[in-house]
Amino acid sequence: QQQVKQSPQSLIVQKGGISIINCAYENTAFDYFPWYQQFPGKGPALLIAIRPDVSEKKEGRFTISFNKSAKQFSLHIMDSQPGDSATYFCAGVGAGSYQLTFGKGTKLSVIP
């Protein structure tokens, strides 16, 4: 049972453009939604995270938008750079748990 659905599977964006990755979750017990960034040959690393009592969180060029009623959240990367090329995973985790349930990932390629 896939509890976090992520789209698109891959994304190509021109340098300076906006990258948008969407996720939808099923488990209403989730109360923390992190995004992880993974470069080739490396493990995932936390990028940004949000709790459902907030509709938006911004850190630099990265913004999470959260829609609790629709059970959807998205990552926006503004002014995308070639260095942002990586695989991005959204995830959900329930209260009192560290069991991250990951989406299947989005491979982002930012072309010059």
Place this chain on the structure above:
Amino acid sequence: DSGVTQTPKHLITATGQRVTLRCSPRSGDLSVYWYQQSLDQGLQFLIQYYNGEERAKGNILERFSAQQFPDLHSELNLSSLELGDSALYFCASSVAVTNTGELFFGEGSRLTVL
């Protein structure tokens, strides 16, 4: 560098064999998690240990087992290996004091079963 160390980085073995993957968590982290990453299934949670005790189990096969030792390092044992077990196996650790969801991942052990 996340501070989580995994060995070996690469491992090639044959079907039916047994392997052990090792993980040293970040200094001070009491929780260790094992994840399997494959192209079609993404990152799948296998098992979690906290201070030596099994805390949670995910989609871990009966052929797989893990443990966390008193020095907090952990080992994942994979036995009777099948071709489908070929994957990247990640270890992660966390402080486990508050629920921030932040896990620190190692660079993974790539297992190839021939």
